[in-house]
Amino acid sequence: xxxxxxxxxxxxxxxxxxxxxxxxxxxxxxxxxxxxxxxxxxxxxxxxxxxxxxxxxxxxxxxxxxxxxxxxxxxxxxxxxxxxxxxxxxxxxxxxxxxxxxxxxxxxxxxxxxxxxxxxxxxxxxxxxxxxxxxxxxxxxxxxxxxxxxxxxxxxxxxxxxxxxxxxxxxxxxxxxxxxxxxxxxxxxxxxxxxxxxxxxxxxxxxxxxxxxxxxxxxxxxxxxxxxxxxxxxxxxxxxxxxxxxxxxxxxxxxxxxxxxxxxxxxxxxxxxxxxxxxxxxxxxxxxxxxxxxxxxxxxxxxxxxxxxxxxxxxxxxxxxxxxxx
Amino acid sequence: xxxxxxxxxxxxxxxxxxxxxxxxxxxxxxxxxxxxxxxxxxxxxxxxxxxxxxxxxxxxxxxxxxxxxxxxxxxxxxxxxxxxxxxxxxxxxxxxxxxxxxxxxxxxxxxxxxxxxxxxxxxxxxxxxxxxxxxxxxxxxxxxxxxxxxxxxxxxxxxxxxxxxxxxxxxxxxxxxxxxxxxxxxxxxxxxxxxxxxxxxxxxxxxxxxxxxxxxxxxxxxxxxxxxxxxxxxxxxxxxxxxxxxxxxxxxxxxxxxxxxxxxxxxxxxxxxxxxxxxxxxxxxxxxxx
Numbered sequence: 074x075x076x077x078x079x080x081x082x083x084x085x086x087x088x089x090x091x092x093x094x095x096x097x098x099x100x101x102x103x104x105x106x107x108x109x110x111x112x113x114x115x116x117x118x119x120x121x122x123x124x125x126x127x128x129x130x131x132x133x134x135x136x137x138x139x140x141x142x143x144x145x146x147x148x149x150x151x152x153x154x155x156x157x158x159x160x161x162x163x164x165x166x167x168x169x170x171x172x173x174x175x176x177x178x179x180x181x182x183x184x185x186x187x188x189x190x191x192x193x194x195x196x197x198x199x200x201x202x203x204x205x206x207x208x209x210x211x212x213x214x215x216x217x218x219x220x221x222x223x224x225x226x227x228x229x230x231x232x233x234x235x236x237x238x239x240x241x242x243x244x245x246x247x248x249x250x251x252x253x254x255x256x257x258x259x260x261x262x263x264x265x266x267x268x269x270x271x272x273x274x275x276x277x278x279x280x281x282x283x284x285x286x287x288x289x290x291x292x293x294x295x296x297x298x299x300x301x302x303x304x305x306x307x308x309x310x311x312x313x314x315x316x317x318x319x320x321x322x323x324x325x326x327x328x329x330x331x332x333x334x335x336x337x338x339x340x341x342x343x344x345x346x347x348x349x350x351x352x353x354x355x356x357x358x359x360x361x362x363x364x365x366x367x368x369x370x371x372x373x374x375x376x377x378x379x380x381x382x383x384x385x386x387x388x389x390x391x392x393x394x395x396x397x398x399x
Numbered sequence: 400x401x402x403x404x405x406x407x408x409x410x411x412x413x414x415x416x417x418x419x420x421x422x423x424x425x426x427x428x429x430x431x432x433x434x435x436x437x438x439x440x441x442x443x444x445x446x447x448x449x450x451x452x453x454x455x456x457x458x459x460x461x462x463x464x465x466x467x468x469x470x471x472x473x474x475x476x477x478x479x480x481x482x483x484x485x486x487x488x489x490x491x492x493x494x495x496x497x498x499x500x501x502x503x504x505x506x507x508x509x510x511x512x513x514x515x516x517x518x519x520x521x522x523x524x525x526x527x528x529x530x531x532x533x534x535x536x537x538x539x540x541x542x543x544x545x546x547x548x549x550x551x552x553x554x555x556x557x558x559x560x561x562x563x564x565x566x567x568x569x570x571x572x573x574x575x576x577x578x579x580x581x582x583x584x585x586x587x588x589x590x591x592x593x594x595x596x597x598x599x600x601x602x603x604x605x606x607x608x609x610x611x612x613x614x615x616x617x618x619x620x621x622x623x624x625x626x627x628x629x630x631x632x633x634x635x636x637x638x639x640x641x642x643x644x645x646x647x648x649x650x651x652x653x654x655x656x657x658x659x660x661x662x663x664x665x666x667x668x669x670x671x672x673x674x675x676x677x678x679x680x681x682x683x684x685x686x687x688x689x
Contacts, residue, residue: 096445096456098629099551099597198617207598208554210617210628236587261405262413307565308420308450311572317420318549318558318592320447320454322407343551344449346573346590352408380409381459388460 074140076189078222079173082134086098086288087212087224088192090123091339092201099343102323103203103211105340106288106362107184109248110148112391114188116398117145117165120238124192124227125202127218129185133176134218136187138168142226143190143236149182149363150250163247167238181250182363183286190236194227205340206288232280243397246390248359253369256336257383258356260374262325263348264317271299271331275350275372280334282368288340291361298331298350310346318346324353326372336361354380356387402475404468409459410444412468414475415452420591422533422560423480424451424547426670429634430481431474440470448633449549450558450592473665475590482671490544490687492662493595494587495639496637496647497521497537497608500580504605512576520605524571524588537641540569540607543679545593546634546668555597555615555629559637562673562681569593577603584610586639593639611650612661621654621663630661638685 078085089110091104103130105111112122127134133151138144145165146153153160154175160166162185168174176185195202195213204212213222264272280293300313308317314331321327321337327347328334336353338361351372353361364370375383403415414431417424434450435455447454455469478484498521510516515523525536545559552558561568573589578601582586585596587604592675594604597615614631616624623630642650653659664687673680 093444093456097550097633098446098631099554099556100629205554207600208615208617209598210554259406259408259433262407306419308570309418310590315590316592317418317451318449318552319415319452320413320449320551322411322413322454322456324408325411342553343447344549345552349407352406352411353409355410377406377409377464381464384409384459 074138074142074191075223076226077137077139078134078218078220078224079137080135081218081220081222082176083132084130084266085134085218086128086204086206087125087195087202088128088204089125089205090200092199092211095199096343100199100208100210100283101341102172102339103205103288104201104339105186106214107148107186107359109359109391110184110186113163113242113246113394114145114147114186115192116394117147117163117240117242118143118188118190120188120190120192124188125195127187129176129187131165131179131183133185136174136176138170138172140170142168143238144168144174145188146185147242148185148248150180151185152177161241163242163337165238165240179365180249182191183365184362189226191227194225207340240398242394244310246394248363250363252367254360254364255371255373256360257375257380258326258351258372259354259377259380260351262322262350262352266300266313266348267350268299268301274298275334276374280372282364282366282370282371283333284366286364286366288338289342290335290337292335293362294333294335298328300331314348315346316348318344320344321349324350324355324358325349326351326353338362354383358383404463404471407454411454411456412464412471413452413454414471417451418450420560422546422562422670422674423482425546426484427478427481428453429486430478431471431486433587434474434478435471438470440467447551449551450514450560455461482674485667485669486634487665487667488636489663490637490638490666491605492640492688493610493612494642494646494650495541495608495610496642496644498533499609499647502585502606502609505547505578505580505582508580509574509578512574512578513681514572514575521607524569524605524607527571528569540593541639541641544684545637545639547631547633547637548592549629550629550633553598553600554617557595557631557635557637559615560591561593561594562636563677571605573603574605577601581606582609584612584614586610611647611654612659613654621657621659634668636666636684638688662688
């Protein structure tokens with residue numbers, strides 16, 4: 074079966090769990106920015122957790138199904154409609170051949186995920202079906218969807234559990250969205266380039282997400298960070314925020330010109346010459362992913378032990394999700 | 400010279416081998432990451448060597464972070480100053496049309512973001528580096544080989560470090576504000592690094608010219624890309640060869656016909672003899688392309 078794209082939405086891409094092993098050549102992991110919503114959407118329709126889905130940003134697409142299927146929409150609050158009739162989110166529902174799936178306006182979060190039983194079956198490139206737009210790689214022809222595209226749907230690589238409509242994520246396992254969020258970070262990388270005051274400003278400021286927020290990075294405004302005076306080392310450049318070009322961890326927070334921190338996300342540029350002062354915990358990248366422009370954000374410091382404890386909590390929640398949808 | 404280790408959240412370790420750029424630091428990064436690739440402990444996800452630093456991504460559910468860091472520190476000890484390490488690599492010839500019409504058109508569009516709004520990127524770079532003319536500057540840029548010290552930023556973009564003593568290195572600042580456009584395969588320059596932009600897009604490096612040679616081919620249709628879609632690897636040694644418009648057009652026709660190949664030859668690069676006699680070593684290195 075296939076899905077025809079009648080309207081593409083603002084920027085709808087095919088994404089899965091992402092690709093690893095090529096970051097040293099500048100090819101980032103890509104994959105769903107909100108990995109928890111990806112997992113939930115796939116489990117709802119009986120797919121494997123990492124199968125390919127559609128990631129829809131701010132404004133949903135309009136899609137026509139050529140055969141009956143089971144569909145689920147998770148992530149951002151963007152009510153799905155089948156032939157104009159509302160359907161629940163975080164719950165699987167059936168569509169028939171010829172049915173049109175569309176979406177109401179976004180009322181919370183930023184990115185919705187649409188899973189279809191069988192998974193979106195674009196070719197696997199370097200181990201993943203995810204779109205990496207900057208490199209025109211993977212996904213559907215290496216780019217966001219356009220009107221007229223026809224997406225193949227697979228026969229499924231799921232665990233074989235029965236595909237049923239009406240399967241639902243329990244309320245306590247659904248993500249809720251707020252315009253005020255906390256994002257847990259570990260300080261480090263080049264944070265020694267900040268003065269004690271600059272460091273305190275970073276952690277004390279309520280940052281606001283600017284409209285410059287995409288799969289590469291999320292830019293925040295709020296304050297200028299004070300840096301330590303220094304003689305620039307050879308090759309680093311003159312600005313106090315410059316470094317000899319270094320690798321950028323996914324989730325790292327760079328601060329060009331000591332203003333407007335940028336959280337690098339899953340389509341990150343893999344390296345460059347700006348100081349990074351902290352890294353978002355891998356699990357909290359989901360929180361960043363669901364931030365819409367204007368979201369007030371506090372960066373909260375945790376240490377490695379704290380980060381590993383939060384990671385264990387996430388794992389436990391994933392386990393509960395799997396059990397609930399088994 | 401002891402490295403600085405830092406956690407990059409719960410999945411990355413970042414290691415800065417030196418604050419300033421040098422071939423020694425780059426060689427250490429390469430030697431350590433090559434050794435790590437051979438040991439490849441379970442739970443290691445990505446190994447990224449960079450100019451004077453490197454990072455690894457790991458899965459802390461499989462690999463204990465402290466054990467990993469101890470392993471990296473041990474490798475740092477073992478590799479030492481890496482001056483006795485020999486690196487099997489390639490010498491490549493990249494043809495460059497300096498002062499080409501496409502980057503010239505682009506740089507004129509972004510003059511308001513430049514240090515020298517009345518000049519061009521190459522006239523500015525020539526002047527601040529003390530060259531009497533643009534031709535002399537081009538001769539310096541293309542006259543000695545470059546060591547690929549990092550691949551990244553975007554897919555397959557090589558950073559290159561000039562293989563000359565520091566007092567002869569070209570250094571230029573980046574644009575005051577980055578451009579929103581850079582032609583594909585622009586030969587750029589920022590700080591002490593030359594680069595080749597692998598795809599069209601944003602950029603902050605000064606633009607000196609363009610090459611017809613594709614360096615990233617996600618469709619893997621050209622013969623240089625049968626093994627992989629990214630051409631450059633860290634450690635590749637590059638010689639830029641200035642060409643004229645006729646030769647550029649002829650190469651472009653070869654690219655379109657699917658026959659173009661980057662000239663290359665295998666070499667072994669050793670740091671100590673290079674540092675002892677850079678000019679003599681470079682001359683021998685480039686003979687393999689002759």
